[in-house]
Amino acid sequence: LPYSDLLTLLLALFIVLFAVSQTDQEKVTEMAQAFSAAFHSGGPSMFDQAGPNMQKAATLPEDALVANNQEYIQENQKMEEIKQKLDSYIKDNGLEMELGTAMTDEGLMIRIREKALFPSGSADLVADSQKIGPVIAGLLATITQNVVISGHTDNVPIANSQFPSNWDLSAQRSLNFMKFILSQNANLQPVRFSTVGYGEYRPVADNATEEGRSQNRRVDVLIARTYQSVNMQAIQ
16 A cells, blocks of 8 residues: 555656646746736846746747848848959059958958058048048948948057047047048938047057058948847757
């Protein structure tokens, strides 16, 4: 008799464990919402994470993910077309030492060395900037993405009445180049543009050499992505 009771209890235990493992996701969602409504009044709740990937599934439905990835692909193709056009212009005009492009996670980066735009230690545009500015403005007028123009310097200190630091110089250069770009095409919307000065703190080369410092003295034009690719398998 005790042996039979023991087997019965074990059977009941395994049935309960099996039932617990087979969670009804819809009921868990309803329960979480009910508890949230009863015990919470606004911000994130401890029940928001109930069940496997519940929050991600709620905020990122599969059809929305598919649409987002399609938009990402189309946008990426457009950026690649702009890159190809600009690369052709650079090659045809022998500007390889002054201008370059690269696709990044953030978007299409157009990198312009200092000598193509400014005299050393100055934020006044040189005449040669006319070779670059109108072309970039024309390309930017064909898209709707936001544009971030950033100024960069090497690590050689600057301190004069106009620019107390490299930050001031880089910020003024990015602002002046943005104004120049906007003046070249009436179809450009200023609301899409912003500037930032990074000074010496985002180098792309070693400041220990003159060549490295020359590469670091630059203005970057970032055509920022509107969409990001989403890995649907990681969310499911």
